[in-house]
Amino acid sequence: MQSKGDLIQQAFDAGNFRQTGHELIDLLADFLQAATSGAMEQTIPWTKPEAQYRLWEEDYLQEQGTSPLTLFTKVLEHSIRVQHPRYMGHQISPAAPLAALASLVDGFLNNGMGVFEMGVAGTAIERKVIKIVAEKMGFSPTADGVMTSGGSLANLTALLAARSVKAPSPVWQEGQQEKLALLVSEEAHYCVDRAVRIMGWGEGGIIKVPADERYRMRTELLPEYYERARQEGRAVIAVVGSACATSTGSFDNLEAIGDFCRAHKLWFHVDGAHGGALAFSPAHRYLLKGLDQADSVAMDFHKMLLTPAVATALVYRDGSHAFRTFSQHAQYLWNRETDEEWHNLAKRTFECTKLMMGLKAYALLRTYGPELWEQYLGKVMALGQQFAALVSETEGFELAVEPQCNIVCFRYRPEGLPGEELNAFNEAIREAMVEDGRFYIVKTNLKGDTFLRVTLSNPFTSPGDIVEMLGAIRKIGKRL
Ligand SMILES: Cc1ncc(COP(=O)(O)O)c(C=O)c1O
Structure with missing residues (x-):
C-alpha cells in the first residue's frame, strides 16, 4: 500500500487551511445568498433516515481523500435551510454569518473553558455577555x-441551585432523602420534567398546574396546588414560570408567580x-x-438572537447562588473548592470542557450593538401577528389561540370535513409538506388535537411567503 506521507503535517498545513477556508467561505456565502433570497x-431536502444513512x-x-469541499457541499445539499424564508419550523434562528465565524474561531482555538487558564479571553467575554443580559x-x-450548552441544561442547573439554596441537605453524600417538588405549568417544556426526575424527586416531584384557555399557567391555582402537595408530605421549593411555553408561545404571568414565591419563600425560576x-x-x-423578581432565568441565544447553537x-x-x-473537589483544576471564583467556570456548571459560547453573542453585540437583536425581534414578532391575522381572515383556517409572540398554532379545517378526521387530516398535511420540501412547518398537540405550528424566526420570511404557505396547505389538503 502506498504511504500517505506525513498526515499530521498535512492536517495542520497552514497553506491548505487558508485555501480550503477561502473556498469554504465562498461556498457558504453563495449558499447564504441563494437561501435567504428564496432562490x-x-x-x-427531505430523505428517509435509512436512505440518508446509506x-x-x-x-x-x-x-x-477527495476534496473536503465536496463533503461540505454535500452536507449543505442534504441539510435543512434555516436561512430560507420558507423555513418556519422549530425554534431556531438563522445564525448571523458573523456569529458563525465566531463559532469557527471557537472550534479552531479549542480552548477548554473549564478553568480560567483554559479560556482566558473566552471566560471574561462570557461574563461580559452574562452581565449585559442580566x-x-x-x-x-x-x-x-454562566453559559450552558442549551436551555435544557440551564434549567437543570438552575433547579440544582434552587435545591442547594432551599433544601440544603447533604444530597451529594446521602442521595435525595427529602420529598421535594416544584410547581410548573402543564404547558412547560419537557426538560423541566426531566430535570425533576434526574434530581431524584420522582414523578410526584413535578406538580403540573393547569393552564388557561390561552395556555398560560393558572396562577390563581398556585395556593391550592401548593397546599395539596404539603398535605401529601411534599416540600415545594420552587415554581418555574414559562416565558414562553414551547407549543403555543404563551407567557406565564411572571409577576403573579414572583409574588407567590416571595410570600412562600420559594425559588422562582x-x-x-x-x-x-x-x-x-x-x-x-x-x-x-416580573422577570426581575426571578431567582434564576435561562435564555437561549440560538432560538431568538441569531446565534449558532448552542448558547444559553x-x-x-x-x-x-451559582456556586x-x-x-466538589477537583484537585487537578483548582486549589480550594469553596472559593467563589467567577473565572473558573466549572465551579458553576455541570460542563467541564465547554464551548466558547460567549464569543458568538459578543461578536454580534460588539459589531452591531444590541440594536441588531432589537430590530430582529421587532421583525419576527410582527410576522407572528401578521400570520395570525392572515389565518383568521382566510377561509378554512383557524387559530388554536391568539399568539403572543412568533409561535403560531393553527389548522386547516375545510368546510365539510368531519370533525373526527381533522387531526389525521392535519397530520397528513404536515407530512406531505415535509416530503414536498418547499416549506418547513411543524405540528403540535393541544388538548388532544393536532395543530400545525410555525415559529417565524427568519427575518427573511415575507408576508408573501406566509400567504404562499397557506396556499400550499390548501393545495395539499385538496389532494388528500
Ligand atoms: C421553553 C423551552 N425551554 C427549554 C427548551 C430547550 O432548550 P434547548 O433546546 O436549548 O435545550 C425549549 C426548546 O424548544 C423551550 O422552548
Missing part, C-alpha cells in the same frame, strides 16, 4: 451567571429559553413583566 427551491456509508467508501433583564449588578430574548426588545419587554445564558439574581451546587 433555492427547497427548504428541507448515502453517507457510500460516501465514506467512495470519497476517501442588565437587560432588569437585574442589579449582583446578578451573575423562569424558563425563558425562547422568549427571554425579548428583554432586548423595549417594545415587547412587557411580556416579561443562565442568570442568577444573586450571582453567588452552591458544584462545590
Whole structure:
C-alpha cells in the first residue's frame, strides 16, 4: 500500500487551511445568498433516515481523500435551510454569518473553558455577555451567571441551585432523602420534567398546574396546588414560570408567580429559553413583566438572537447562588473548592470542557450593538401577528389561540370535513409538506388535537411567503 506521507503535517498545513477556508467561505456565502433570497427551491431536502444513512456509508467508501469541499457541499445539499424564508419550523434562528465565524474561531482555538487558564479571553467575554443580559433583564449588578450548552441544561442547573439554596441537605453524600417538588405549568417544556426526575424527586416531584384557555399557567391555582402537595408530605421549593411555553408561545404571568414565591419563600425560576430574548426588545419587554423578581432565568441565544447553537445564558439574581451546587473537589483544576471564583467556570456548571459560547453573542453585540437583536425581534414578532391575522381572515383556517409572540398554532379545517378526521387530516398535511420540501412547518398537540405550528424566526420570511404557505396547505389538503 502506498504511504500517505506525513498526515499530521498535512492536517495542520497552514497553506491548505487558508485555501480550503477561502473556498469554504465562498461556498457558504453563495449558499447564504441563494437561501435567504428564496432562490433555492427547497427548504428541507427531505430523505428517509435509512436512505440518508446509506448515502453517507457510500460516501465514506467512495470519497476517501477527495476534496473536503465536496463533503461540505454535500452536507449543505442534504441539510435543512434555516436561512430560507420558507423555513418556519422549530425554534431556531438563522445564525448571523458573523456569529458563525465566531463559532469557527471557537472550534479552531479549542480552548477548554473549564478553568480560567483554559479560556482566558473566552471566560471574561462570557461574563461580559452574562452581565449585559442580566442588565437587560432588569437585574442589579449582583446578578451573575454562566453559559450552558442549551436551555435544557440551564434549567437543570438552575433547579440544582434552587435545591442547594432551599433544601440544603447533604444530597451529594446521602442521595435525595427529602420529598421535594416544584410547581410548573402543564404547558412547560419537557426538560423541566426531566430535570425533576434526574434530581431524584420522582414523578410526584413535578406538580403540573393547569393552564388557561390561552395556555398560560393558572396562577390563581398556585395556593391550592401548593397546599395539596404539603398535605401529601411534599416540600415545594420552587415554581418555574414559562416565558414562553414551547407549543403555543404563551407567557406565564411572571409577576403573579414572583409574588407567590416571595410570600412562600420559594425559588422562582423562569424558563425563558425562547422568549427571554425579548428583554432586548423595549417594545415587547412587557411580556416579561416580573422577570426581575426571578431567582434564576435561562435564555437561549440560538432560538431568538441569531446565534449558532448552542448558547444559553443562565442568570442568577444573586450571582453567588451559582456556586452552591458544584462545590466538589477537583484537585487537578483548582486549589480550594469553596472559593467563589467567577473565572473558573466549572465551579458553576455541570460542563467541564465547554464551548466558547460567549464569543458568538459578543461578536454580534460588539459589531452591531444590541440594536441588531432589537430590530430582529421587532421583525419576527410582527410576522407572528401578521400570520395570525392572515389565518383568521382566510377561509378554512383557524387559530388554536391568539399568539403572543412568533409561535403560531393553527389548522386547516375545510368546510365539510368531519370533525373526527381533522387531526389525521392535519397530520397528513404536515407530512406531505415535509416530503414536498418547499416549506418547513411543524405540528403540535393541544388538548388532544393536532395543530400545525410555525415559529417565524427568519427575518427573511415575507408576508408573501406566509400567504404562499397557506396556499400550499390548501393545495395539499385538496389532494388528500
Ligand atoms: C421553553 C423551552 N425551554 C427549554 C427548551 C430547550 O432548550 P434547548 O433546546 O436549548 O435545550 C425549549 C426548546 O424548544 C423551550 O422552548
